[in-house]
Amino acid sequence: MTNRDAHAARSYHDATKLGYINLSNKPPLYKAYPGSYSTPLPTDFPTADVSTLQAVASSQAGPETPLELSTLARILYLSAGVVRKARLQVAGEVHYRAAASAGALYPIEIYAVSGGVPGLQAGVYHFSPADFSLTRLRDGDHRDSLASAVDGDSLVLDSPVSLVLTANFWRSAWKYRARSYRYCLWDAGTILSNLLAAASTSGLPAPILAGFLDATVNEILGLDSHYESTLCVVPLGRLGLGSVAAATDPRISGPIQVREADQPQNIVDYPEIQGLHEASNLESLSEVTAWRQAAHGITSTSVESSPTGQIHTVNSPPLPDLPLDDVIAERGSTRRFDRGAIPLDKFSAVLTAASTPVDADFLGSGQHSLLDPYLIVNGVEHLPSGSYFWSTREARLEELQQGELRHEAGHLCFEQALGADASAVIYFMADLGKILDKHGNRGYRAAQMEAGILGGRIYLCAHALGLGASGMTFYDDDVSEFFSPHAAGKSLMFLVALGKTHTNNRVRPFRSRIGVLLDSLARGAGGQTN
Secondary structure (H helix, E strand, O other): OOOOOOHHHHHHHHHOOOOOOOHHHOOOOOOOOOOOOEEEOOOOOOOOOOEHHHHHHOOOOOOOOOOOHHHHHHHHHHHHOEEEEEEEOOOEEEEEEOOOOHHHOOOEEEEEEEOOEOOEOOEEEEEEOOOOEEEEEEEOOOHHHHHHHOOOOHHHHOOOEEEEEEEEHHHHHHHHHHHHHHHHHHHHHHHHHHHHHHHHHOOOOOOEEOOOEHHHHHHHHOOOOOOEEEEEEEEEOOOOOOOOOOOOOOOOOOOOOOOHHHOOOOOOOOHHHHHHHHHOOEOOHHHHHHHHHHHHHOOOHHHHOOOOOOEEEOOOOOOOOOEHHHHHHHOOOOOOEEOOOEOHHHHHHHHHHHOOOOOEOOOOOOOOOOEEEEEEEOOEOOEOOEEEEEEOOOOEEEEEEEOOOHHHHHHHOOOOHHHHHOOEEEEEEEOHHHHHHHHOOHHHHHHHHHHHHHHHHHHHHHHHOOOEEEEOOOOHHHHHHHOOOOOOOOEEEEEEEEEEEOOOOOOOOOOOHHHHHHHHHHHOOOOOOO
16 A cells, blocks of 8 residues: 555544444334234233242242243233333433343344244244234244254253344444443343243243354344344243143244344444354354353352451341332333432342342352452441442452442443442452353353343342432443452453432433543643552
8 A cells, every 4th residue: 555545544534533323324123024924912911919029039939820922921021021102302202121221222132932832833933022022933843943052952842932032233333332242241131130030920940041053043033143143042931831732843944034124234343243252152062062061160259259358248138129010110220329328128138139140051050150249339328338349159248448439439430420329339240261261252241141130130129129220331440450459350241330219310410530630640741640
């Protein structure tokens, strides 16, 4: 390339333009399959009067319920349904979904691979939140093909329906660019937290299978994996409880046509997303088997750590709370916290329920979590303000540093008032070195997704007890440094702030003294702190 080849200057200029996100190429929030047969889901399904905290903390909080179409409809509604609509003066009609989503972009789709339940014949279906229906993509019972993709796992064959969660990458990358891959995994986690709790209230097992042959499952769903790909499979229920036996396992008959608006157009490719996702795919059954076996070789760092500060035991006495169905219908993200202190018993109840081990194939027998939670506490009654390590296995908080840390919390939460005003901020961190050594790149998916699940549980439990919660982005390395040396080598996956929702639930301007100092140093000649 020479000075007369103007391609370099033009390319650089185009690549470094600043501007608001391009509203003209915003992807649709809903996926549709024109011409395909749809089964309307019943909206008069019975609700379960089961405590939210019990539903979150137990795999079977309610009596076992036959998996009929109405049961499936309730679980889909509470996981990813449109729970209410509002018309805003500027934005127009806004749809609020059951689970929290970064930027309200909802990149996660849900599919159902059914062997047949009363009211729904065997087939592969796509869940449409827009009209609350299941669109049939393929006829016949494809559970055998799905079971083969998860190394012949009997859980799939023994369940009348498996729900499959996928990520539509561009729907989130449109706003959040390369970082959006994290957000897709978090959003899958918040949906899973609702799904697991809803299944629990119906007494239905719902294990998470994150290890499978990616290409096979994507083919069953008819996906173009460059733009949308599977994240996990959740076998739901047991045979004999409302299931209809189906004898066929038909051949896959090629891709499935979606509406024109869902076809990739005017998108911006982010190679980091596709590169990581492809590098974390499992391509052989031996890799799937190794994935399951690897889970038994990881121990949480919380088991190995030795307490160095004062210990506070987290006791969780039974507390009255709202039923799960009511919480999901009413819940919303907090935009502003009241700085008043929250009761210790409510704080403890949220931590205890949220830290219950997830039923997932990436956690081995006796392994509590892939994550190590850290906290900044600034407003919990009878608990000194400061930073803490939360041992989920031992149900205890270990003091790392005492003193009010509101400015520090606000700065770490990407200079947001939510972090400074919250009673507590919970940081879900992971030892990626250990996880990647054992699980490979796919371990990154699992760690991010589990963080989303635990964060989603905090959303549910907080609202059930009359509190507020909100997830947000953060300064990655600053968080690791802040909690070091205890958190040395660990990386933040996700964080959630917890507290009392302010009566004026609107974002307030904020700038921490740390942010002001850093800006001043950036303008100086040396740029170094003493």
